[in-house]
Amino acid sequence: MTSEKLILRHDYWKNINIQQSDIDFLYNYLLETETPQTSFELIGVLISKRIQQEVELAKRRQLGDKNTYLPKNHYQVNQVLAFPALGWQQGEILLDRQGYNPELPPFNVIKIKFDNGELREFATDLDEHVLNNPPEITLDDESLNSEYILSTHQENLTQKLQNELINNPDFVLVADRWFPKALLIDINIGHLNIAEATLDMGNGGPLPTPSIMEHLDINKGNNSKLAQFSLDYALQEDKRFDEVGPAGEMLWFLKHLEPKDVLETPLFLRYQPDEYDRSVLTNDMLALEQRLADELTPTFEETQDTEKVELRLLFPHWRTGTIPLSYFAKKIFPTAYEAPHIRFWLVDGNTKDKFPAWVVRKEGYVYGLSEWYNTRGLIPGSIIRLRKSTNRGEVIIQTSNQRSSRDYVRSILIGSDGGIVFATLRQVIKAEYDERMAMFLSDIEGLDEIWQNAQKSRNSLESIMMNMIRNLTKLTPQGHVHASELYAAVNLVRRCPPGPILALLTTRPQFVHVGDMYYHLKD
Numbered sequence: 001m002t003s004e005k006l007i008l009r010h011d012y013w014k015n016i017n018i019q020q021s022d023i024d025f026l027y028n029y030l031l032e033t034e035t036p037q038t039s040f041e042l043i044g045v046l047i048s049k050r051i052q053q054e055v056e057l058a059k060r061r062q063l064g065d066k067n068t069y070l071p072k073n074h075y076q077v078n079q080v081l082a083f084p085a086l087g088w089q090q091g092e093i094l095l096d097r098q099g100y101n102p103e104l105p106p107f108n109v110i111k112i113k114f115d116n117g118e119l120r121e122f123a124t125d126l127d128e129h130v131l132n133n134p135p136e137i138t139l140d141d142e143s144l145n146s147e148y149i150l151s152t153h154q155e156n157l158t159q160k161l162q163n164e165l166i167n168n169p170d171f172v173l174v175a176d177r178w179f180p181k182a183l184l185i186d187i188n189i190g191h192l193n194i195a196e197a198t199l200d201m202g203n204g205g206p207l208p209t210p211s212i213m214e215h216l217d218i219n220k221g222n223n224s225k226l227a228q229f230s231l232d233y234a235l236q237e238d239k240r241f242d243e244v245g246p247a248g249e250m251l252w253f254l255k256h257l258e259p260k261d262v263l264e265t266p267l268f269l270r271y272q273p274d275e276y277d278r279s280v281l282t283n284d285m286l287a288l289e290q291r292l293a294d295e296l297t298p299t300f301e302e303t304q305d306t307e308k309v310e311l312r313l314l315f316p317h318w319r320t321g322t323i324p325l326s327y328f329a330k331k332i333f334p335t336a337y338e339a340p341h342i343r344f345w346l347v348d349g350n351t352k353d354k355f356p357a358w359v360v361r362k363e364g365y366v367y368g369l370s371e372w373y374n375t376r377g378l379i380p381g382s383i384i385r386l387r388k389s390t391n392r393g394e395v396i397i398q399t400s401n402q403r404s405s406r407d408y409v410r411s412i413l414i415g416s417d418g419g420i421v422f423a424t425l426r427q428v429i430k431a432e433y434d435e436r437m438a439m440f441l442s443d444i445e446g447l448d449e450i451w452q453n454a455q456k457s458r459n460s461l462e463s464i465m466m467n468m469i470r471n472l473t474k475l476t477p478q479g480h481v482h483a484s485e486l487y488a489a490v491n492l493v494r495r496c497p498p499g500p501i502l503a504l505l506t507t508r509p510q511f512v513h514v515g516d517m518y519y520h521l522k523d
Contacts, residue, residue, distance in 0.1 A: 013153045016050075018164045025049055027170060027180055036177035036229045039158045039165075040150075046161065047146050069122065071129035075110055083122075085131060089114055099123060174232045175243070175250055176337035185227050187234035191216050195231075196240055196254065204257030206343045209235075209250050244343040244358075246334030246393055253343060261320060261367050262341055262358045267451055268316035269365060271296055271495045274461050276503035284517060285502040288483060295324035295364035296497035308332075308387035312434045313373075315380040315492050319444075321370025323384070323397075325359065332386050333359050333366060333395055347389060348372070349398030357395075372397070377430030379409075381438030381488065400432035409438050410475065412492065414446030418453075420492060422471045437488040450493055462504055464490055465511075469521050480518040 026042055037045075069081040079093050091112035099109040108124045123129065149157075165171045165178055172181045198215045199205045209228050212235075218227050232250055235241040242258060245251030255263070278298070281289070289297050293311045309328050317324055325333065334344050342359040346368070357368035376399055378384075385398045411425040427440040441447065468489040473479040483505060487498045505511045510522045 013149055018160050022046055030180050034223055036179040038176050039162055043157050043161055047149050071123050071126040071131050074125050172233050174236055185230040187231055192238055199254045205253035206244050206251035243339045244341050246342055247336050262360055265363045266320040268319045274500040276500045280503050280506050289498050292498050293326040294497040295326045299327040310385050312437050313380055313382045316495050318380045323366040325364040325366055332388055345394045347394050347396045349396045379440055381433045383432045409440050411440040414443045422475055424475050436482050436485045480514055480520050483517045
């Protein structure tokens with residue numbers, strides 16, 4: 001039997017529109033399976049359905065269309081036919097005459113003029129002919145390969161499907177799993193109150209859904225997964241509860257018992273954007289940005305190993321007990337489909353001690369390290385290393401051990417006028433640090449007061465930079481300041497990523513570049 005290769009338009013999947021018939025199909029599919037499905041799973045089902053639709057359409061076109069040429073049929077002059085064996089080319093019948101072949105029963109011959117002007121003749125009224133059997137449809141083309149379609153168009157298709165489902169009141173979404181709202185098991189206010197009490201007894205959580213269900217009288221029927229999904233949805237819609245589990249794991253916490261600095265961005269991490277032109281940044285400046293790994297810096301191409309990350313501790317993060325959730329650090333820490341806060345464990349790579357921490361996804365930081373910073377003797381400028389753990393929901397954090405020593409480091413004092421004073425003094429240092437960014441702080445309350453006052457009167461970034469350079473140049477005989485030193489110094493009094501600072505260094509004439517990212521003020 002001959003075969004016909006079914007090929008879709010090259011842009012079929014790119015420009016596909018999710019139709020109401022697709023939504024109805026998925027709704028009925030979920031009703032039949034009675035199992036919540038992820039967007040990825042539903043896209044796979046929808047792709048298979050669309051491919052089957054195209055195959056059935058091609059078969060109908062072969063068998064049921066009176067304008068499809070089959071040798072057994074009889075046709076009329078001026079009729080337009082399509083020819084499956086010729087790639088469905090179309091042509092008009094110009095002539096119908098009687099044919100003759102002593103080896104064949106009586107038949108007719110039609111003369112066809114194709115759209116391209118070509119003339120050809122074909123037999124009709126022949127009951128026995130190989131072309132009476134439509135060619136078998138083959139699915140060899142990559143446009144009909146589910147795996148290829150998913151690998152190439154998954155993001156586009158998933159986004160289109162989610163846009164349709166999220167606005168459809170018949171569907172509910174919990175942790176990227178969809179289900180018909182009509183089939184949810186009833187979870188009443190009494191169930192939710194008991195769930196709150198259960199979490200309260202556990203210091204707010206986190207607890208997985210099955211642990212909460214043990215305390216609830218819910219009719220699970222024959223589908224415990226559906227009962228769990230129904231409870232997850234009810235908890236999700238109640239503002240008392242916060243889902244804090246990593247992707248693939250539902251964990252619940254009482255929102256009012258979460259740390260304040262998880263629910264609200266700490267003062268020292270609040271950034272009021274400074275407008276600047278990134279096109280003025282040199283390649284050296286972009287490389288420095290990437291090395292500093294500030295969470296407020298735009299994303300970079302993935303040019304380093306994301307199984308482990310090294311970062312320099314900036315004062316605002318040191319003060320609030322946080323880690324910047326930079327582009328590269330995001331690859332290390334657990335993520336979630338929707339949850340804005342993720343509760344997980346940090347493991348000290350030196351002592352193996354574990355302590356809880358929180359990923360605050362939207363604001364871009366990890367909270368919960370104040371005690372660890374204090375125990376390890378870290379200062380602003382200390383070097384921290386992060387790496388993935390083989391255990392789910394854990395991240396390994398480490399600093400290089402060194403014996404306590406008295407080193408000359410940049411020390412921060414508060415002057416009688418309430419301003420910052422830099423001095424190079426011997427201090428007891430317990431952990432590895434970056435010499436350009438290290439700062440020993442002796443008056444935390446004084447710095448806190450500077451930040452509080454800055455909320456009332458906001459100085460320009462340029463004036464802060466000039467003041468910092470004037471003070472820093474007094475510490476070196478050359479009178480030069482490295483860009484990373486200036487970045488660390490500016491962040492003593494105001495949260496700012498390196499980009500705006502570097503842009504001012506290269507566009508303002510009072511900042512003179514002397515090479516290797518060192519600057520001084522113009523005389």
